[in-house]
Amino acid sequence: MICAFTGHRPERLPWGRNEDDLRCAALKTLLRRTVREVYDRGFHTFLCGMARGCDQYFAEAVLAAKADGAQDAQLCALVPCPSQPDGWDEASTADVKGTETYYCDETGVRLENSWVYDYAPDVDQDDINSDDDEHWYYLKSSGKAATGKKSNVKGQTYFFDEEGKMLTGWVVKTGSNGYTQAWNDDDDTDGHFETTLSELNASEIHFCGDEDDGHMKKDKWVKAYSNTQYGEDDDDNDKYWFWINKSGDVYVPDDSKETGIGATRYKLDDCEGDTFDDQFKEDNYDDDDNTIGLTMYEKKINSKTYYFNANGQMLSKFVKTDASDEEDGVAKMYYLGGWDDGYRKDGSQTIKDEAGTAARFYFATSDNKDEGYFNAAGINGAKSGKLYSDGLLVTADDDKYEIKDVTIYTVAEGQTTATAQVASYIVNKSGSIQTAAKEYKDDDDVVVDATGFSFSGTKGALYKSFNTSTVATGSNATK
Numbered sequence: 001m002i003c004a005f006t007g008h009r010p011e012r013l014p015w016g017r018n019e020d021d022l023r024c025a026a027l028k029t030l031l032r033r034t035v036r037e038v039y040d041r042g043f044h045t046f047l048c049g050m051a052r053g054c055d056q057y058f059a060e061a062v063l064a065a066k067a068d069g070a071q072d073a074q075l076c077a078l079v080p081c082p083s084q085p086d087g088w089d090e091a092s093t094a095d096v097k098g099t100e101t102y103y104c105d106e107t108g109v110r111l112e113n114s115w116v117y118d119y120a121p122d123v124d125q126d127d128i129n130s131d132d133d134e135h136w137y138y139l140k141s142s143g144k145a146a147t148g149k150k151s152n153v154k155g156q157t158y159f160f161d162e163e164g165k166m167l168t169g170w171v172v173k174t175g176s177n178g179y180t181q182a183w184n185d186d187d188d189t190d191g192h193f194e195t196t197l198s199e200l201n202a203s204e205i206h207f208c209g210d211e212d213d214g215h216m217k218k219d220k221w222v223k224a225y226s227n228t229q230y231g232e233d234d235d236d237n238d239k240y241w242f243w244i245n246k247s248g249d250v251y252v253p254d255d256s257k258e259t260g261i262g263a264t265r266y267k268l269d270d271c272e273g274d275t276f277d278d279q280f281k282e283d284n285y286d287d288d289d290n291t292i293g294l295t296m297y298e299k300k301i302n303s304k305t306y307y308f309n310a311n312g313q314m315l316s317k318f319v320k321t322d323a324s325d326e327e328d329g330v331a332k333m334y335y336l337g338g339w340d341d342g343y344r345k346d347g348s349q350t351i352k353d354e355a356g357t358a359a360r361f362y363f364a365t366s367d368n369k370d371e372g373y374f375n376a377a378g379i380n381g382a383k384s385g386k387l388y389s390d391g392l393l394v395t396a397d398d399d400k401y402e403i404k405d406v407t408i409y410t411v412a413e414g415q416t417t418a419t420a421q422v423a424s425y426i427v428n429k430s431g432s433i434q435t436a437a438k439e440y441k442d443d444d445d446v447v448v449d450a451t452g453f454s455f456s457g458t459k460g461a462l463y464k465s466f467n468t469s470t471v472a473t474g475s476n477a478t479k
Contacts, residue, residue, distance in 0.1 A: 003038050004047040007054025020161065022182065022195050025174040027054075029201050031061040039070045050077045052088065060175055102143045111139045120163060136166040136214060148178055156215035157248060159208060166214045170227040172202035183230040197227055197252045198310040205250045205312075207242065216248040223340075226311060241314035241342060243301055252312040253297040260295035262322035263307075265315065266333075268351055271359030271392065279392060281354070283317065294319075304343035305376070307336060314342045320390070328369065330409045330418045332377035333390040335363060346376045349391075360393040360431070362386070369411035369418075371460025381408045381423060381461025386431045395431040400442035402427060408461045423465035426450060435464040 015021035035046070035058070046062045049055050062075045101121050103111050116137050138146045138153055138160070145164030150157055159167040159179040170182035182200060197205060206216050207224060223239045224230065243251040253260060269281035284294050296307045296315060307315045316336045323331040335345045349361040362383050364373040372381050378391020387394040389406050396402040404427050409418040426434040426448055434440065435455050440448040456465045 001043045002045045003043040005058040006049050009053040020180045028057055028175055031057055032064055035061045035065045044072050045074045047076050047078055050079055103139055110143045112141050112143050114139050137164045158215055168208050168211050168214050169230045171206045171208050172200055173204035182227045196311050205252055206248050207250055217244050218248045219246040242312050260297045261325040263294050263296045263319045266318040268353040271353040271357055306343055316342050328411050328418050332374055344376050361391040362388050363391050370413055372408045372410045380406055382463045387425050387427050387433050393431040396427055396429050399447040401440035401448045423462055424467045425465055433464050
């Protein structure tokens, strides 16, 4: 089967001839994916008129697919006549590969296998102004600058643009061999700041440090500004942690390959508050203090569990999942450590609130859903004689003993959705659950009369509760 293509010339495109523009990169990425999709559907012959602009983008996409395994893909150039390019302007016909530009030191010796930090070749050295920037270039053994691709230099990987400038910061693939910075601090290219990593749809995203570094990072965590902030040099911006694999690819979730889950970020505002809203403060805000939704993605790294947002930024502190996105219908509270920590915790944890007051938490160490425990989630109910709610220790506030209600979620064997039950407990100032059917006094005053109470012997989160009643059943049972 045959696939034919034509499209706009450069003058009809928003970015004109600037193929380093991220909109152009996104279009090329889409063309590559589409070509591969139609190839997989049986279209192995591709017809192209080879006009300037989109036609040539398409031709490049076919050649990229062929190099990436579509070996029997055929590109047929339907050139209307031998004189087709005769009317093209100089910019359209320039052969940059044929330009031989070298760099010579002050003695006139041509540099080879060397780095040089200088102005671009087209900058008049006698007429340098404040708008001219110096860049790093690598001169190969031939004396020519490395251009338009990634190169191995003394065991490290670097990226260069078509002019030979070393790329830094966030770098994305734009073609079969082309790369560009995913940010730019030039006032004429502000759009680069507005395109997030999740919106780039690039087949490769790398991080290459600052201008005095430049090599691609591999198999490590990197703390950096987001690509929308990277070039702004603003100390008020927060840096984020990103994970980079052994191949140098920055982890950015791909919705076509993995499923995210809705969640809300929280800070521990006041651990001694009476209600959840008193204790926890929502932390889902953008730079303008607008509430935003969060989709998070789970990833194992070095045997630890981390969560990332759609832009590949590691999450920290507390996150509570949306019950509607959980198969069992239970919203779960996780603790991910501090800003420079980030992996999911379990077991007993001591965490300070915003005022510096220490609070005790407990997060389940395994799944025991029929007993009311969900792996790594903050416990609701009893654990080792103590009472918890969303993992936070529940204690008597005013009197020595108080009755506290907690909603418990259990999933019976053979079931997939949870049942929610309100369970009552008698607790003291340390959060210990009291199980005797007697009068509980504070300075000779009876504060809890438990005579005649029948305590549950149920194991798990409901252990030694009383007056338990079913309040909700189903996939949307929430606390």
